[in-house]
Structures are given as C-alpha cells and as structure tokens.
Amino acid sequence: MAERGFETPPEVLGYFRGRALQPRFSWLDVFGAEHAHAFTVAKVTSLDMLKAFEAAIDRSLKASVGFETFQADILGQLKALGVTGPIKVADPTGRAPMTKVDFTSPRRLKTIFWSNMNAARAAGQWDRIQRSKAVLPYILYVRTTAADPRREHLRWVGTILPADHPFWRTHFPPNGWLCKCSVRQIGRPEKERLVGAPVRGMPGGPTYSDEAPPVVLRPFRNKRTGEVAQVPDGIDPGWHVSHGPARRQTMSQILVDKIDSMAPAAARTAVEQFVGDDAFERLVYEAQRTGAKRGAMKAAGETAATIDAAAPWNRAPLPVAVWPDDLAAFAPAMPRTVTATDAAIAHTPDHHFAPSIWSEVADILATAAAYHDLSDPNRPEKALFVAPDIDAGKRKLVVVEKRGDRLELVTFFRAPLRYVRNQLLKAIQLR
Structure with missing residues (x-):
C-alpha cells in the first residue's frame, strides 16, 4: 500500500513511466520479466481504458496516496469512458470466449492498485540499494506484516x-499476490551482530543466517503462450522474477539469454522488435538524460562518488544486434x-542519436567494413565497424x-573521416 505524506522517490516513478502500454486480455499474456517493460491490466484490451488506468496509478504514485483516492480517481475516468459496471470483453486472440468483466469492482x-504500486x-x-551497496552491502529478508x-x-525470514x-533475482519481495514481505538494507557490522541470533518477533523460530536458503524450482506452463517457466517453490507464478532486480538487470539478462538461445534468424527478428519498441525509445532517452546530468x-x-550517487548508470544489458x-x-x-x-548509449553526448537510429546497428554490423581494432593496447579485443554512408565528411x-563472456x-x-583513418592505421580488416 502506498504511504501517505511521503515524497515518492524519482526511481519509483521512473520504473512505472518507463513501461510501454500493452493492452492484453490475460495477465499471462505479459508474463514474468516482461512486466518490467510493459504496463498491462488483465482484460483491458482498450487502449483508452489502459491509458486511464496508467494515468490514475501514475497520479497515485506521484502523490503517494492510498487506495481510496485511486479508486475515486479511476472510477471517474472509467465513467467518462462510459464504463459504470460490468461490460463484455472479447479476447483479441480468439483463445477465450467473450467474458463479462466489472472494472469498477473494489x-x-x-x-x-496493489500490484502496480508495490511493483514500482x-x-x-x-535502485536505492544498488546505489548505496558500497556502504550497506547486505539485504535482510524481514518478517511479513x-x-x-x-x-x-x-522460511526466508532472517x-x-x-x-x-x-x-x-527471484526472492526480492513482493513474492506473490498481496504478499506483505519486505527487505531491509544493512551494513557489515549489523550483519555480523545478527548472524546466529534468533530472529526478532519469532520466538523459538529461525536464526539470522548468511547462507542462501535452498531454492526448489517447479515448472509452470503458461496456458496462454505455452511457455514453461521455472518458478521457485513458494512464489506465485508471475512474481517469480522480482520487480526490484527486474527493473533492469534481471529483465534484460533474461531477454538476452532468451535471444541467445534462438536460431540466428529468429534472434535477429527479436532484436529488431525490441529496438523498435516504445520501451527501448524510453530507455534511450532515460540514458541520455542520465548522461547529461552526469x-x-x-x-x-x-566528485565521481557524488555523481554516481546522484545519477547512477544501471548498466543493464540491452540487446541491440546479433553478431554476424x-x-x-x-x-x-x-x-x-x-x-x-x-x-x-549515452556515451559522447555530442553524438547522441535518436532512438530510431539504433535500428541501424544491426545493419552496420552485418554489412559495414569490419576491423580488428588494435589502436588501444589496453583493449585489444575490440572490433570497429565503419558504415559506408558519408554525412558532411x-x-x-x-x-x-569482448567483455567477459559477452560482446558489448x-x-x-x-x-570525422580523419578520425576514422587514424583508427584504421592500427587495425586488421576482418571483412
């Protein structure tokens, strides 16, 4: 539940506003990590209605209000759209029959309200934990209220x-529908003081532990898509990819891993769709704003520390091309x-590109002249691609x-052409 009287942190609004609208019939149509990029409400297949829900939740987040305020707001918006009670909703995919839905039901x-507010x-x-983990490097799982x-x-408390x-990545709460579990960030002294002691408020129960609990996975088949996900025991399907880490890193890595597993043609199509999506456009603008602030x-x-605290990079991997x-x-x-x-994406602000230009990366890698660039002895595993197009010289x-096990x-x-020529003086042509 939202807290009244507290200013909403900008990263909360940033997460919510960074998702693209996706009208869908079932919550299973946008599943797991996809929620980090998509805003959807089950059975809302009308874009106008979805926009109304998005706006009402955004206002609730920004003002940090409770459910009653949100309810009054959204009911007014729905009434303006002619929705005052149950309506019939058709499944655009044709997989489910016409369904009567009451979007005004408390x-x-x-x-x-709960799922969107708590995910954000x-x-x-x-995000706040990641910014301050150098000082407070541990997360403590706190007993539910x-x-x-x-x-x-x-079992995870303590x-x-x-x-x-x-x-x-899988157990950062909430860990299910209406889950009230929470976590707290702590430093090393507190961690060392707590480990081995009985968990407060649970007499005769567990002790604080710095060992990861065993994670037992069970298969869950998404009846809408046919996809089988491995869900940790005790976590509701759909919440098995934590919305905290999933804001960037987890969601991005899962997407990248999924594309890695595809055949080349399918992988190229998936990357093309991702780069062409509204969500990627928002990520580009967000990166450029962060770069400008830094x-x-x-x-x-x-100082560098002050800059990193005020405008941190999230450094989540975003797929932009498939290696030729x-x-x-x-x-x-x-x-x-x-x-x-x-x-x-935000490197060298003078050369910022509009999001649409990033779709050219795949073509440049596939067709441009390629070189093994040896101009920097400290970074020998580097490839340089020179596009054939010339624009004002x-x-x-x-x-x-090559960075670790990835191509980045x-x-x-x-x-400028002169810069390109200088770079190629110490390069070996690959194509």
Whole structure:
C-alpha cells in the first residue's frame, strides 16, 4: 500500500513511466520479466481504458496516496469512458470466449492498485540499494506484516545476503499476490551482530543466517503462450522474477539469454522488435538524460562518488544486434547477442542519436567494413565497424568489445573521416 505524506522517490516513478502500454486480455499474456517493460491490466484490451488506468496509478504514485483516492480517481475516468459496471470483453486472440468483466469492482481495483504500486516501489527500493551497496552491502529478508503469513515465505525470514546475490533475482519481495514481505538494507557490522541470533518477533523460530536458503524450482506452463517457466517453490507464478532486480538487470539478462538461445534468424527478428519498441525509445532517452546530468555535475566539479550517487548508470544489458556469422572467428564460442548498456548509449553526448537510429546497428554490423581494432593496447579485443554512408565528411562508427563472456557495444557515433583513418592505421580488416 502506498504511504501517505511521503515524497515518492524519482526511481519509483521512473520504473512505472518507463513501461510501454500493452493492452492484453490475460495477465499471462505479459508474463514474468516482461512486466518490467510493459504496463498491462488483465482484460483491458482498450487502449483508452489502459491509458486511464496508467494515468490514475501514475497520479497515485506521484502523490503517494492510498487506495481510496485511486479508486475515486479511476472510477471517474472509467465513467467518462462510459464504463459504470460490468461490460463484455472479447479476447483479441480468439483463445477465450467473450467474458463479462466489472472494472469498477473494489476487489479488482484493489488488485490492480496493489500490484502496480508495490511493483514500482520494489523497483525503486532496488535502485536505492544498488546505489548505496558500497556502504550497506547486505539485504535482510524481514518478517511479513500479514496476520496470516505464508509458511513458505517465513522460511526466508532472517536471510542476510549480499545485494548482488542471485537469490534476490527471484526472492526480492513482493513474492506473490498481496504478499506483505519486505527487505531491509544493512551494513557489515549489523550483519555480523545478527548472524546466529534468533530472529526478532519469532520466538523459538529461525536464526539470522548468511547462507542462501535452498531454492526448489517447479515448472509452470503458461496456458496462454505455452511457455514453461521455472518458478521457485513458494512464489506465485508471475512474481517469480522480482520487480526490484527486474527493473533492469534481471529483465534484460533474461531477454538476452532468451535471444541467445534462438536460431540466428529468429534472434535477429527479436532484436529488431525490441529496438523498435516504445520501451527501448524510453530507455534511450532515460540514458541520455542520465548522461547529461552526469556531464553537468562533472563540469561543476562534483566528485565521481557524488555523481554516481546522484545519477547512477544501471548498466543493464540491452540487446541491440546479433553478431554476424561471417565474423564468428573473432568471437568463437561466445553468445551472439550484442548488448549495450545505458552508459554506452549515452556515451559522447555530442553524438547522441535518436532512438530510431539504433535500428541501424544491426545493419552496420552485418554489412559495414569490419576491423580488428588494435589502436588501444589496453583493449585489444575490440572490433570497429565503419558504415559506408558519408554525412558532411563523417561516418557512423560502431565499436564492439569482448567483455567477459559477452560482446558489448561500447559506443556508436558519427566520427570525422580523419578520425576514422587514424583508427584504421592500427587495425586488421576482418571483412
């Protein structure tokens, strides 16, 4: 539930506003990690109605109000759309029969309000944890405030793990519909003081532990898509990808992993659809705003630590291209999905591109002259792609590096011809 009287952190609004509208018939149509990129309300297949719900939740988040205020707001919006009671809704896919739905029902509205408010707040809390994890490096799973707690969730109470531990990718609350579990960020001294002690408020119960609880996965088949997801025991399907980490890293990595597993043609299509989506456009603009803020702070003489705290990069991997088959020798046995982070997207502000231009990256990698760039001895595993188009004596350049087990785009910009020639002096042509 939203808290009254508190200013809503900007990252909470940023998460909610960063999702594209996707009218869908079933909650299963936008499943798991996809929620980090898509705003949907079950059975809302009208774009106008979905926009009304989005606007009402946005206002509730911004003002940090409770359900009653949201309910009055959305009922007014629905009335303006002619919805004052149950209506018949058709499934656009034809997989389900015509269904009567009451969007004015308090129970339905509470579910919509709770799920969106808590997902956004979890994402905001995760962002704050990531910004301050150098000082407070641990996350503590706190006992639920529910009067009738789920036994499965009580098993995780008292768990203390590093903020980057994989456990939080699936167990960062909420962990199910109407789950009231929470976490708290703590420092090393508190962690060392707590480990081994009985959990407060649970006499005769568990002790605080810095060992990850066992995670037992069970298959869940999405009856709408046929996709089978592995869901941890005790977590409701759909909440098995935590909205905190999923804001960027988890969602992005799952998307990248999924594309990695596809055949080349299907992977290229998936990347093309992602880069062409409204959500990617929002991510580009968000990255550029972060880059501009960091640049202004740097010019004002702020320290690197201050800049990172005020305008942090999320560095989530975003798929932007598929590595060409004819250049496989440059990156043998590596995943073929080329990713870029927000830091790369916002690199070199003078060369910012509109989101639509990023669709050219795939074509540049597939057709442009390619070189093994040896100009920087500290970064030898670098490929340079020079687009054939000339614009006022400049050419578009894409630079891709091997970073760990990934191919990562580190910059995409328009460079003067002289700069390009200098770069190629220490390069070996690959194509």
